[in-house]
Amino acid sequence: MAKINTVLGPMETADLGTTLTHEHLLVGPAGSYRDFPELFVPQVFDMVVEGLKAAKAGGIDTIVDATTADLGRDVEFLAEASQASGVNVLACTGWWLDFPRFFEGISPDQLADVFTREIEVGISGTDIKAGVLKSASDMEGVTPNDAVVLRAIARAYHRTKVPIMLHSYAPGQVARQQLAILEEEGVPMNRIKIDHPLSRSDEEYLTWLLDQGCFLSMDSFPGMGVSPHARAQTMKNLMDAGYADQLCPSHDIVQARIKVADPMISDEERLKANPHGYLYIHQEIFPRLKEMGATDEELGRLCVAGPRGFFEGV
């Protein structure tokens, strides 16, 4: 057992319960929720709370919010939403892909100090602490800027023992490069979770990651490119191969975002693709896994054992 930071204070890992390890309550450019409130719908907070209450009623106990500062993280929003809904929410520190021009030349140790303070003292002048570290690399592989963040989160890990989630680009097997840097920095592989691995059903690569000891975020549901059924099949194959307790199913849903005039995907299309919100996996994917032969006991462990192992470091 270990203690972790939720946005409402410390919690035992034994109390994580059914946990989704990669979701977003609110996303926008850094600071936008406070600075440009007119870009969000006025009822944005109630909308998010309603989604969380539905999740809670459907058995979800805890959500890891994967929103870094450059994705518009607002920890007071998260804390109020957690309080109003009864869902435990963990905030993250680290950085996503929007590396600012004024960070050019920044050192890993400078950022490690920031990330450590967000875990040990608090975020944005509050005493709300981060519960997880995050770094991101995408199609172009680990860029020099990504490498600075990776080394920074590794050093913050050594000071805090808070685990690491990595946004990664599965088709390019980019986690191999990310892990090489974290290994150089001495981070144990069982404190790392690779996110978005199902954007390609490449079981050889996924098995390699699992064999390193990493956790995998079975996320992006319903997702694009690879069908939900194919994603479920990959999950089942990995369960059958003995990796169930390293899997962390999640959706990567952005519940509230800036209301742009000309969206790429309309709200109606989003709702049609996923009418269940945070319960999509339980309502659509679990029955498929069951049809494929998964037992109730296996399904009962699926969003529990993996997340707990990730946070406890087992």
Ligand SMILES: [Zn+2]
């Ligand atoms: Zn995400």
